[in-house]
Amino acid sequence: MPQTTSTPRRALLVLAAGLALPTASACSIDMNNQPLGVNNGAGSIGDDGAGDGGDGGDGDGTASAEPAVRVQLRRLTRDQYARSVQLLLGADTPVPDGLPPDAQDHHFTTVGTGPLPVSSFDVEQYETAAGTLADAIIDDEARRTALVGCDPAAGTCLDDFVDAFGRRAFRRTLSDAESERYHALAQGTASRFDDPWQGVHAVIGSMLASPNFLYIADIGEPDPDEPARRRYTSVEMASRLSFFLWGHGPDDALLDLAEQGGLVEPDAIAEAARDMLAAPAAREGMGRFFAEWLSTEAMAAQTKDPAVFPTADATVFASMASEIQHMVDHVVFEQDASLLSLLDTRTAFVDETLAGIYGMDAPAAGMTAVERSDDDPRIGMLGTAAVLSLTSRRARTAPTLRGIYVQQRWRCVELPPPPPDVDVELPDNPADEATPATMRELLEEHDTNPACATCHAVVDPLGLALEHFDALGRWRDQDLGLPIDDAGKLGEAEFHGLQELVAILREDPEVETCMVRHLYRFSTGHVEQADIDEPAIVALADDFAAADGRLSEFLPALVSSTAFRTFAEVE
Structure with missing residues (x-):
């Protein structure tokens, strides 16, 4: 014993x-x-x-x-x-x-x-x-x-x-x-x-x-097709594939295939990836990609000011994070739809807790799929209470944070940190203050401060378009008793509200390329370098478009690409 x-x-x-x-x-x-x-x-x-x-x-x-x-x-x-x-x-x-x-x-x-x-x-x-x-x-x-x-x-x-x-x-x-x-x-x-x-x-x-x-x-080993590069060995490819698609090391069957030399040729690698994506482990493994990209763990861990949101406890935030997971599972894995469909899906997932936030009838039990009507101002991932709450402060909305979330998570725009001598905190401006101001009015200083204007010009207009949603993601018609102006701007495109913003993002080529960048970074473990990796990103973006943004088609193309199978020889 x-x-x-x-x-x-x-x-x-x-x-x-x-x-x-x-x-x-x-x-x-x-x-x-x-x-x-x-x-x-x-x-x-x-x-x-x-x-x-x-x-x-x-x-x-x-x-x-x-x-x-x-x-x-x-x-x-x-x-x-x-x-x-x-x-x-x-x-x-x-x-x-x-x-x-x-x-x-x-x-x-x-x-x-x-x-x-x-x-x-x-x-x-x-x-x-x-x-x-x-x-x-x-x-x-x-x-x-x-x-x-x-x-x-x-x-x-x-x-x-x-x-x-x-x-x-x-x-x-x-x-x-x-x-x-x-x-x-x-x-x-x-x-x-x-x-x-x-x-x-x-x-x-x-x-x-x-x-x-x-x-x-x-x-790696010398690549006979590209002498300036090394290709990952068949056994190394087994680990690259399994950690990317499954989130853990290869099982015995994948190792058997690898040790027989079955993960060297691009077509064979793509075929193996299709088989792996059909396994239950793929939903869990790729779930980590979505959790980190969309920041669902932070959604579940957030808190609000109890004086302003007395019912916003841990149960509420757990439900918010759960809706995101259900939405990803539904759109990406069950419907096998484009990643871009996360932007404009009309399917919400609601339990008793979220029903109150969304102004819906509570479902009989558990998280339930609900189809939103075409005239519902709330749409897709950006319209979820999870995202709207995460990108707010404890007591009030934060258009800047909401704009940063859109630009960084959906367009891969690199934004520098604020200057060290700039106070980034805005007053909560409670409703009982003698002279309440809307968030748009509070942010006007960003337009006049040269240290702030350049960056805030690309984020604030996006977040201000979402001001009809409060810091818990609930719809509102007024901000502190004042009318809300939901006008926004992305580049030269002007719009009003969430629906019009989503329509612009859905057709924005930068969003497609951003999806590719995120998947490339997550799968390879490094951030692309402009002078080395950018041609691969461009080629993979074409593959993403050809796959109509569906992971079931794009991921086999990604893992069988030269960028994933090989690396540059170090002199």
Whole structure:
């Protein structure tokens, strides 16, 4: 039976793991100068201390003859870590708290977290999490039996588990040297504690604390079609596809396909992507893209001034975020419609809480689809209480924030931060004030202040067109008893209200290109550079238009593109 205390296991884990995680700010390494023991042949990015320390060569003790290239390392986000752990250990496996935090860049954690350096404290957090997960499996007879599938004391069961689990955890078959080291770790630990399950524990803990699990390593191979570029290997493509479309590492079937060389040619990659999009995991994995792009977690976490909105509690904001998820599922996955249809869909999702905000009859139970009439001034994603509330302040609307949301999330316009000496807070101007002013009047100062005018000219007119919706997203005819002017402007186009704004955005080519940019950034983990990636963005925008904005057609084109399959050789 397993030991009743985890203390010996934890001590053993720290000794066994011997992590060599990168702690510098650089996120790439030279294959011929390998602080992580990068393995050209096997794809290993480090010796995990499960044996003699490795040789840092090609996996069999010989030095690599391949020219030096840069190995791009991307750290798993917390969501990718959690989903990968549950793929490995079981969907109901509780993921430990206290992991190193993510960072967002251009809205996405895949962009912001990937290049983050890892501190010694982060290493300890990963080690602790790995030990906690190993404890959870070994201390639960049903879990450990389901995971291992045989008696680790019998025959080759323990060695077979090492190789099978290592393949899934490292997202590739273990090299001979790695297999030998982990076999020695498992057998040695089992012998030391006179318990084969302790050998299983040591392997789980060591592998989940390994950089081979915690990092996605893009090494690549020479591209015969484009000598100036390297293409990702078939096995690397399995990880690129699975983390993008599913949010976790590849399953055994995808690894089988990859190790047979089935993810090299563009047509084969596109076909694999179609199969992956048909799997239930795609809705969950791509759901992370929508959550970060649209900021649904912030929607659920917001608060309002209780003196102004006394009923706006956590339940209200949870319902708001839930409507966004239901809308995305309905438009993108159930209808297989264009991403742009999120702008002008007439289908709302309403529960008892949201019905009060929208002035509708409450549904019988739960979140219910409701079709809005053509003359309803509320339309699409921008008309949801979630977006309108998120882009407001605690007591009043914030046209500037609403305009920024439209420009950044839907048009990918880069806006500089406000000057440090400018006060960006506007007075709440409560209704009992002697001289109330509309938000449009309060924002007029932006037009006269040279430090503000340039940026606010491209955001304020968009948000002011939404002033008929208050800070909770409710319709109103007046602002503090004063009439509302919902005139707006986008470029040279003038309009009134949400419906006319949406009609302009629906035909705006910048919106289509912005969708492509967001998906490119989320999928590749980096922000495009004008002199390198922009031609690819233009070509992908054509693919997006040809697919009528449908993810089922565009994503296979994206992942089979040169931009996703290859990367520039570093001189």
